[in-house]
Amino acid sequence: MVYKLKGILAALFPGRCRLCSSRTPTGPGLCLPCRNEAPWLAHVCARCSLPLPASCDDSLCGRCQKQAPAFDATTALFHYRPPVDYLIKRLKFAGELAIGPLLSGLLAQRLADRDSALPELLIPVPLHRSRLQQRGFNQSTELARVVGQQLEIRSTHGLCLRNRKTEPQSLLTHNARRLNLRNAFTVTAEKLPAHVAIIDDVMTTGHTANELARALKGAGASKVEVWVIARAG
């Protein structure tokens, strides 16, 4: 509730922190204290970014050790916790599109610092036609656009299609979630670059990313990364 009020203030006063509405010297974004207090991920699975206990020496989580997902690596910035969950919900459900550049700017900043090669193409997770119509925009497309601009990587939409309207994953049991997404995506491109990245707002079970990565590899990509703002779990 406090966040909600502060969010409204932040929207009314651009140039102020999106969370606490204090003045930010660098324009709209997060002030330094809010940035420092954000739930940044630290020790995570190298493959799926699942948070691991600090005491765990493994680089992979139990699930990735048992069965590797179709994607090769994941970059995630935050735990899906307050206040990040709140920002993402405002972007998605309240249509506050200004939050997109803030979050994707932070993601691009993180990725710009890395040593390994960047992908050649960004692929936002597609929404089904009917959901896109209902919401009016795809938050993943918004994120990919900004990340692509900042890192100078082509981002595409319409290259992957969501075949059917799947049930919201949150309403299903673990097994049903997996089946719900089976063959959910079709890749329409004739030729994909070898190295691509999927972009989404949140990774929860990883089933969506896994299913899309499977489709992309089936269409010729050999390395598929996943880039998300937040990781639940």
Ligand SMILES: [Zn+2]
């Ligand atoms: Zn702040």
Ligand SMILES: [Zn+2]
């Ligand atoms: Zn993992």
